[in-house]
Amino acid sequence: MMRQFELVERVRAYDPSANEDALNRAYVFSMKAHGAQKRASGDPYFSHPVEVAGILAQMKLDGASIITGLLHDTVEDTVATLEDIERLFGPEIGRLVDGVTKLSRIELQSDQTKQAENFRKLVLAMSEDIRVLLVKLADRLHNMQTLHYIKDGEKRRRIARETMDIYAPLAERIGMHRMKDELEDLAFAELYPEARQSIKARLAFLREKGGELVPRIIAALDQTLKNGGIANASVSGREKAPYAIWRKMQRKNVGFEQLSDIMAFRVTVDTVEECYHALGILHSAYPVVPGRFKDYISTPKPNNYRSLHTGIIGPERQRIEVQIRTRDMHEVAELGVAAHWTYKQDRPKTEGKQYRWLRELLDILEHASGPEEFLEHTKLEMFQDQVFCFTPKGDLIALPRGATPVDFAYAVHSQIGDTCVGAKINGRLVPLRTQLVNGDQVEIVTSKAQTPSPTWERFVVTGKARARIRRFIRTQQREQYLDLGKTILQKAFRQEGHDFTEKSLESVLKQFDCPTVEDLYLAVGEGVRTGREVVHAIFPQKAEGKAGKVVPLRARKSKSQENAVPIRGLIPGMALHFAGCCHPLPGDRIVGIVTTGKGVTVHTIDCETLESFANAPERWLDVAWKESGDAEHVHVGRINVTIGNEPGSLGSLTTVIGKNGGNISNLKITNRSLDFFEILVDIEVEDLRHLTNIIAALRATPVINSVERARG
């Protein structure tokens, strides 16, 4: 185990300004806190945080990271509290230790790695400070180095698989290739010991046979390119790690001997032209392995990776793979992890940010000058727009930031969303509008009797939740309209002295363009048709017999078309509609809007809907009411009424309208509170003056709070 002064010296060697006193205190604090605890190896537990701190020192990280490494297990595994840490080491260390502790807790919660991608994102999202992630990776590396001491094989394999699926890719993604290789190799050794052994043996055999091949091949390739006229190409190469070789053997389903890229070489040049030039030089200097050439420059991979790949029998008579790219492409390829990530994430708006972040990190790691300041100010910005939560079973659910338990419920299953009545976060009952945070365990309480509430729509953030809630409200509205339509029709039948039967409706379905009786109810309920209109269509003769009282629709239709249309300024033959938003009445100033295939829709001049046609003057039609003939038409005026919530108030409303000769064709409560109802009323009236009279009468009624005409 590294001793106190060794660690301090090591840190001081690359960071003379490190806080020696704090380092010493952290060392002692950790040693005391872990006391007599033992590792599986039999070593004192304290050796683990010291080794982790040592790994971090190798990475030349700042003092705060080293101290965090020393303290990283104290809160989770000893009696020390976060408050102790903050008090003794300050808020920055407190925050870092807290971050690492939280990461360790999610690790304990879920041992499934089938959701590795989500899990990796969760780890990143929770590592708000890059140093949290670096300490976590060092912690994992040391645990992997000492993995063989754990007796329980099941546990060993679980940890190794998690390392393979979660932590090695994370290390790769933040540009730590060495850490990644080491983690992968340790996990590989645990999971597939024989495969690793045989690959290592093969590699050793080849090395023995060929000596130090890689440097010789590099030199030869370099010379060949120079001879061919490319002066400033740089060539690099390496023997691939056993795990990478094994993966390739698996993916391509080939044996070791058939692998051409046990050694990988890379040529970087300045321009795209030089890429193809270099390719030509290599292809004419060495035999080409057929079927290995890939041009990712003219056809980049979906993650923007660009490069030429080829296989040749190289200068040492070995099959080798060569990648040729420009320096710009190389930079992207090194950050390919980021590009790949962004691509999968499909979040173009954050692309720049992630990319820049990784580029900076790589720069720092490569040049290793002054990482402290960089780490100090770098926050992990990735996935800050997402939040990751667990189901009670430990499944991970990824949601957009701001998501609530309702979003969570719908993400798990539509049925759970529809019947959700409450939610527990980490075991505590919370309001459904509560915003979820990373790592929350969410349990949804459901009830068969529950249905989606329109109020949910105000706080859900996922499309799925919103769509389901809206769909439910629409079906519910449909049912309300159905009921309303039926009620209006029954009333209309009664008023005209007929018995209501559904059968009689069937005879006029075609006339009203309704496939079924239900559709007719809907048309009436939604106010597209009036009850009176339908009754008159069914009983034309009889109604005509009662001439003078009501002029039936059929009678009107039998008159000349010109007379039937109460609007001047129309193109003959054009269909006419009155807008459902503003319900224009004779006497209103009006304007027509032409819609291709639909004819002319008449709006009142002050209708708010007209704003959407402001940029299409060619569709505006100057129209006006005809002076006469209006009385023959039934027009529907729409008003919004606010009445007090008290007995009889609705009765007063309908009585006043009736007394003034208005016929209610539709009535809908649009909003209700403890004290007031807001009601939308459609009234059949003769013209504007008729409606104005009714409005005046309503305003004079005590229980009625306010009356306004609907304005779109």
Ligand code: MN
């Ligand atoms: Mn640890």
